[in-house]
Amino acid sequence: MESRRVDDLEHPPRQSIRGRVAGxxxxxxxxxxxxxxxWLSVSKSTLVRWRKSGHGPEVLWLSEDLPRYRTSDVQRWLRSRAS
Incomplete structure (x- = not known):
């Protein structure tokens, strides 16, 4: 996997954003x-492991097997990891 700067991680990949929630x-x-x-340069299985252990970004469940992540939650999680 390529190495990425923290500044790069602050911004989600633009081409892949579809869903929106009114705030x-x-x-x-x-x-x-x-x-x-x-975005985080990890495997999906690592993200699942973090989700199950409560160590990853906050997850929003749209249904029993449909997890989604708010961009702001991922950014907040990244900032907390960088400090």
Whole structure:
């Protein structure tokens, strides 16, 4: 996997954002597991492991087997890991 700077990790991949959730001031894009794994440069299985252990970004369950991640939650998680 390629190494990435923290600055690069602050911004999600633009071409892969589809879902949006209305927030107070702006829309917060929803990302699929594969998109978040790609953004963080980890495998999907690592993301699943983090999700199960409670160590990864906060997950939003749209249904029993449909996890999504708010872009702002992933960014917040990244900032907490960098400090």
């Amino acid at each position: 107070d001031d702006e829309c917060d894009p929803l990302l699929r597991s594969a998109q978040v794994a790609n």
